[in-house]
Structure formats: structure tokens, C-alpha cells
Amino acid sequence: MTTTRFAPSPTGHIHIGNLRAALMNYLIARKAGGTFILRLDDTDRERSKQEYVDGIMRDLDWLGLHWDRVERQSERLDRYAAAADRLREGGRLYEVFETPTELDLKRKKQLNMGRPPVYDRAGLSLTDEQKAALRAEGREGYWRFRLDHERIEWEDGIIGPVSIDAASVSDPVLIRHDGQVLYTFASSVDDIDMNVTDIVRGADHVTNTATQIQIMRAMGGAPPRFAHHSLLTGPQGEELSKRLGTLSLRELREQGVAPEAVLSLMARLGTSQPVELRLSLEEIAEGFEVGQFGTAPTKFDPEDLWPLTRERNQHLPFEAVADRIAGMGxxxxxxxxxxxxxxxxxxxxxxxxxxWQLFSEGAEPEIAEEDRGFVAEALQLLPPRPWTDATWGEWTAAVKAATGRKGKGLFMPLRKALTGRSDGPDMAEMMPLLQVDPRAI
Structure with a gap:
């Protein structure tokens, strides 16, 4: 069975960049009749907060991306400990003691010698006595995974064939000195245990994928199919990183952006297909294929959400907004x-x-100086309320006959006198809604 997952860290709100992975993984699962897991990467005890968990669920629910089950990594610590013990027994997990300052000096030395800044595996040669001496100095050990120095290859669902030389990558840290299991390890254990078959995530994870493929195989698991989508930029190609706070799903929702607008744009952005409003996830899924997405950085302009929001709102039936309208009085x-x-x-x-404020309270008339006499005369011909669909036509006909005005010179001053606006709905439709006689303003 096809199984996908979305694995956010509950250390903040989901932003538009996170959504690409959530939506793609959701659509893959739904098209295949499979399982979509919401997996909370909450092993960071200090930064993970329940308010962010609630926010993630609220955002996904707003979009209709309903998960089949929830997993929390904080509830799987025993499983990670058991997997780590197996890797230690197999010689694939080794303890190291370098400080950040020492590692930085090593990297600078390697770069000065024209070598890639890859960890030198000094920890592998430490004896038990040396480790004990380092601990006596107050050093705290942490754990790295020993990569096999071979090429790691896979067929990426978006990028195509990928081949990475493991010798060009540092052995990844899997467990911190305080015992916290890091993403690279916890995610690998979870993906095997939960039988995840497909993973879509950002192109910034390609190197992680290479190391995780080896970690999974070292634990006896089969890696899933991977696809890495391009990263979003601003409309001019600029980085979005400094703006992501204002592009959180919570912010977009509060601004009034429609969920269908967000989904319709993100399901097509980065493909050659035109962006068109889709009113359901079923419609979106019909045209979705992960292989249609390109590898070039994808430009995202939040302004593109507004025409789609407008179109969606125009499609809403009255029943969908009846309570809101009643609440306005x-x-x-x-x-x-x-x-x-x-x-x-x-x-x-x-x-x-x-x-509704305009209809119920009236508007400040907008009357040009040269039209004041004309408007005053026209208002004397305005029939008393209640007004009907026929009132506008009957009134303007009477005004035309009395003043000789016609066309824009007739209609525009009267529209502005009644609504204070030069644009808006058809006046015949508006007349029955106007609750205030303009002669009383």
C-alpha cells in the first residue's frame, strides 16, 4: 500500500514552502488510495510546543489535507534507542568528542589545503582509555553514523537520476551529547517502521536523502521512493527566507485568502500547466503527477492568490455564507x-x-460641483421607498425626460449620489438593497 507522510517540526507555524511537501505527499497517497501520516518531529523538547502542534493541525484542516493518523516522534524514543544499539553493534555508530570550535578549525584547514571540508573520522580511532580521559575533562560525547564510502544512487521522482559520492559527505551526527535524536536518524527509523513508500520534500534535503538511504539499509530496511521539489523564491527570484513569517498559512488565512486558492496555486506552481482554480482536492488530484514539476527554483508571488480567492468566493452558493451574512444583520x-x-x-x-454598511447606512455622496443642480433636481424625481428592480430604470427615464441628460452624463452622477462610488454592482440590482434615502443624507 502507498504510504506517505508530512513531518513538520512543531517549533513554529507552517509556511507556504512547507505546504508544497504536505500537498504533494497528500495527493500521492489519495490518488493511490493509500495512507497519509501526519508525523510530528517533536524530539526538540525545548522548542517544540503544543500550540504549534495545534496550529499545524488547524492549518492542514483548513486546507482539507486530512491525515489518516498522527505519529509523534517524542513517543518513539525507546524505538530510536533500540535502533541506535543495533547500529553500534554493527560498527556503524561511533562516539566523537570534538567541540564546534575544533570542527570549525578542521574545516578551515581542509579548505586551505584544497580539500573538501569533510569530517576526518578521528573519533573512530579513539580507545576506551582516551574516551574516558575526554570525559574526565568534561567533554560530552555524541554519535556519528559511519558512511560506506561508495556512490549512493537513486531515481528521483522530480530530479531524475541522482548519484552522490558518500566520501564527499561528512558522517552525519545522529545523536547529540544530551541524547536528543536528530532528524536524520529519527526520520529514517520512522520511515522504515511505518512502511513509508513515497517521500516528497525540498531540494535542500538531497544530501540528507543520500545519508538516510545508507542508514535505512544499515538497519535492514528498504528506502522509499524519493522526489525533491524545487525551492520557492520571491517573484523576482529573491530568497523567501526572510519573508516566510508573513507567508505562514495562519497569516494567509487571517488575511482572507481562500484555501482553494492556496491549493490550486501550489498544485501547479513549478509545472508547465496553467494555474486554474479548482474547488476540491479531488479535482486537484486528477491532474497531479509529481514528475510534472521542474527542478529550477520556483517563483512564488503572494499576489497571485488574490484573483483565485476572488474567483472562488464568486462560486460560493448562498448557503455557504448565509450564517456570516445573518451575523452582519x-x-x-x-x-x-x-x-x-x-x-x-x-x-x-x-x-x-x-x-452592507453602504446599503444599510448609506454613503457620503460624491457630487461634482457642475452636477449639483442636476443631482438636486433628479433627487426630487426619485420615487419613495421601497425600491424595486424597476426603480432605477423608471427613475433615470424620468430624469432624462426632465433634464435632457443621457448616457454617462446621466447615469454616473446619479450612481455617485446614491453610493458614493463610480463603480460597483448594477444599480437596478442595488436599489432594493439601499436602506437610506439619499435625500436624508
Whole structure:
């Protein structure tokens, strides 16, 4: 069975970059009728917080990316300890003691000699007596995985054939001096234990993938299929790293961006397919193939979310917004008309409040000096409320007959006098919604 996972760290809010991996893994699982796991990488006890766990779940739920089960790495520490013991027994996990300063000096020396800055495996030659002496000095040991110096190869679902020389990569640290299991190790154990078959993640993980393939094989597991999507940049190709806080899903939701807009854009961004609004994940899944994504950095412009949000909101049936409209105080008999009229003139649903304020409280008239006499005369011809669909046509016909004005010179001053705006919905549709006689403003 196809099994995928999304494995965020609950140390902050999900941003738009994280979403690419979540969405792709979700769609692979759903298209295959498989399992989508939400796996919380919460082994960092200091930075992981329940509020971020709740936020991650809230964001995924908002998008409709519903998981089949939740796993927490903090509840699997015994499993990691057992896997580490097996690697030690097999000679693949060894203890080291270098400080960050010492490692930095080693890297600089290697670079000065024209060599790649790869860990020199000094820890492998330490005797038990030497280790005891280092501990007596107050040193704290941590654990590295000994890579086999061979080429690590796989067929990547997006990049294509990948081949990395393990000798060009430092033996990865798997366990810190305080016992914290690091991502590279915990994720490898989890992916084997949970029978994960497919993993999509960012291109910045390619080297991690190489080392994890060896870790999985050392533990007797079969690595899953990997695909590495390109990283997002800003619209001009700039790095997004400094802006990701403002591009969290929470921020986008609070700004009124529609979830369908986010999903529709992210499901096509980086492919040759046009971005088109899709109103369900089922529609999105139909056209999704991970191999369609390119390897070049993908430009993301948050402004592209607004036209899609506008289009989505225009597709909403009245039933979807009835409670919101009722909460604004729109009378039941006017609510369906209000939605029909206002929905075509909003971007976010929050924009509805401004339209109801205009209809219920009136607007400051916008009258050009040269039109004051004309508007005053026209308002005398305005029939008393209640107004109907026919009122606008009947009134403007009477004004035209009385003043001789026609076309834009007739209609625009009257629109501005009633709404304070030069644009907006059809006036015939708006007239029954106007609750305030402009003569009283």
C-alpha cells in the first residue's frame, strides 16, 4: 500500500514552502488510495510546543489535507534507542568528542589545503582509555553514523537520476551529547517502521536523502521512493527566507485568502500547466503527477492568490455564507439578493461588511460641483421607498425626460449620489438593497 507522510517540526507555524511537501505527499497517497501520516518531529523538547502542534493541525484542516493518523516522534524514543544499539553493534555508530570550535578549525584547514571540508573520522580511532580521559575533562560525547564510502544512487521522482559520492559527505551526527535524536536518524527509523513508500520534500534535503538511504539499509530496511521539489523564491527570484513569517498559512488565512486558492496555486506552481482554480482536492488530484514539476527554483508571488480567492468566493452558493451574512444583520428577505449582488464585487469574504454598511447606512455622496443642480433636481424625481428592480430604470427615464441628460452624463452622477462610488454592482440590482434615502443624507 502507498504510504506517505508530512513531518513538520512543531517549533513554529507552517509556511507556504512547507505546504508544497504536505500537498504533494497528500495527493500521492489519495490518488493511490493509500495512507497519509501526519508525523510530528517533536524530539526538540525545548522548542517544540503544543500550540504549534495545534496550529499545524488547524492549518492542514483548513486546507482539507486530512491525515489518516498522527505519529509523534517524542513517543518513539525507546524505538530510536533500540535502533541506535543495533547500529553500534554493527560498527556503524561511533562516539566523537570534538567541540564546534575544533570542527570549525578542521574545516578551515581542509579548505586551505584544497580539500573538501569533510569530517576526518578521528573519533573512530579513539580507545576506551582516551574516551574516558575526554570525559574526565568534561567533554560530552555524541554519535556519528559511519558512511560506506561508495556512490549512493537513486531515481528521483522530480530530479531524475541522482548519484552522490558518500566520501564527499561528512558522517552525519545522529545523536547529540544530551541524547536528543536528530532528524536524520529519527526520520529514517520512522520511515522504515511505518512502511513509508513515497517521500516528497525540498531540494535542500538531497544530501540528507543520500545519508538516510545508507542508514535505512544499515538497519535492514528498504528506502522509499524519493522526489525533491524545487525551492520557492520571491517573484523576482529573491530568497523567501526572510519573508516566510508573513507567508505562514495562519497569516494567509487571517488575511482572507481562500484555501482553494492556496491549493490550486501550489498544485501547479513549478509545472508547465496553467494555474486554474479548482474547488476540491479531488479535482486537484486528477491532474497531479509529481514528475510534472521542474527542478529550477520556483517563483512564488503572494499576489497571485488574490484573483483565485476572488474567483472562488464568486462560486460560493448562498448557503455557504448565509450564517456570516445573518451575523452582519442583513434581513432574511434581503440576504439572498445581498449575496448575489455583493459576491461579484469582493475579493475576500470580509469585504462583505463594507457593502452592507453602504446599503444599510448609506454613503457620503460624491457630487461634482457642475452636477449639483442636476443631482438636486433628479433627487426630487426619485420615487419613495421601497425600491424595486424597476426603480432605477423608471427613475433615470424620468430624469432624462426632465433634464435632457443621457448616457454617462446621466447615469454616473446619479450612481455617485446614491453610493458614493463610480463603480460597483448594477444599480437596478442595488436599489432594493439601499436602506437610506439619499435625500436624508
Amino acid at each position: 442583513v434581513p432574511d428577505d434581503l440576504a439572498p439578493r445581498f449575496w448575489r449582488v455583493a459576491s461579484q464585487n469582493i475579493t475576500t469574504l470580509d469585504d462583505l461588511a463594507g457593502w
